[in-house]
Amino acid sequence: MRDLVKKLLIVGSGPGNPDFLTVKAYDTLKKSRIVLFDNLVSQEILDLCPEDCKKVYVGKHPYGEYVPQDDINTLISYYSNRFSTVVRLKGGDPYIFGRGFEEWLHATTLGIAVEYIPGISSMQGAGVNDIPLTHRGVSEGVWALTGMKNNGEMAADLMLAAQSNSTVIIYMGMRKLTEIARTYVLYGKADTPAAIIQHATRPNQKIVTCSVKDLKKTCQQYEMAHPAIIVIGHVVNLKNNIHSSLFQDKRIVV
Template sequence: MGAKTKNLRNILYLIGAGPGDPDLLTIKAYKMLRKAEVLLFDHLVNHEMLSIVPDSCLKVYVGKEPYADFTPQEDIHTLIAHYCREYGAVVRLKGGDPYIFGRGFEELLFAERLGIEVRYVPGISSMQGTGFHHIPLTHRGVSDGIWALTGTKKDGRLSSDLQLAIQSNSTVVIYMGMKKLDEIARTYVMCGKGDTSAAIIQHATLSTQREVVCKVGDLLNAARGSGLSHPAIIVIGEVVRLYAAHRYNFVDSFQCNMY
């Protein structure tokens, strides 16, 4: 997939690493990694995946650890340009899916402005990890769809779309929202929906995965009581209580439980 030569066509492979478990890589992603000569990888990429690439592969960490050290997006762009120019092809491995809160499209736009061809390989998004906890994102008669929202916009604010999502009959999934639990809870309470079922899922699909289930109005206390922090996703909606209701016949009340 590219030797160190300037005669090859420059290609950027935007690959989704999935929610964490290496076995959830697509076959195509695995094949690309097996041939990689340059790998730019994110903070949320499971390091077990680094063993898939050849020993000769140049591995460059370009992660953005929440509320800690991070590689500026502009620096990542510079590295993409440099390594595509020097090697001909670069594998960009991003946690989840590159085009779902992964800033992958920003990298595509940058690369194409330089004449670099971009090839996309999708990954399983972290919100799909709810299935490993038997929480469906949709269910007939319970949830009509999914709102996937960011908990932290570029200016640091919570997405205003949450107000709209609350009024819908759909599941709400919030990425990067662990610093906004109190605000999320207050928004639901103010809309008269504080009793809506919710879950926080940390390290979905990994052996370290943990979950807490509670009423949305209790999100902050539930997270503190269970010691959960980022990286995690927040799932809000009646789909959260379906499996518990199925197993334990919890229909009218739903208490905060650790799974």
């Protein structure tokens, strides 16, 4: 019997709306036979898989129940011995706080060929709400930080990011709102605009804006919850500022 060809496809499903899938991710799902999927993968995206495709949940709920990474690695090994190609489907982009490269390393160690298919990250979904990540003269760059390191602490780079003129995107930071606000207050930037975007690009998307010092209060007031990203920087107010300028310019007819 000929040896089974083993291949792992690490696929980004984007922020959840199937319209934001890449063509390659879409084609991969339509031909899939086995899919190991995360908590943030939407049902609409899973429905793209063939009816006879085996779908195995290996998700992690924020601060809740989760499938340990060691167990996921074991499942990758197990199904790679039974299917020629295993699809590992992750929310957003697998290489942006998605542990995708950990699974790449595990599979490669076992001699499994790996292909990475990028996905649109949830931070790019902020643009759907007219919040660009950069804008000339407003933001000099982008910091993408995690609010939850292995030891449960906030990314140490927040102190550096808060001193910059760049847009700051924080993943998994909903339990760190007080710490985030305190850092910006410390550097005299308490009034920096901020946005919390829950379920970015999805039909049930919810977004609130405030000053960074009011993140915790605003989150509680509007009952914001996981999954959500936090966007901090003057790009958050660009939409309102531009609209104000248009109305003040008598040459503009609206």
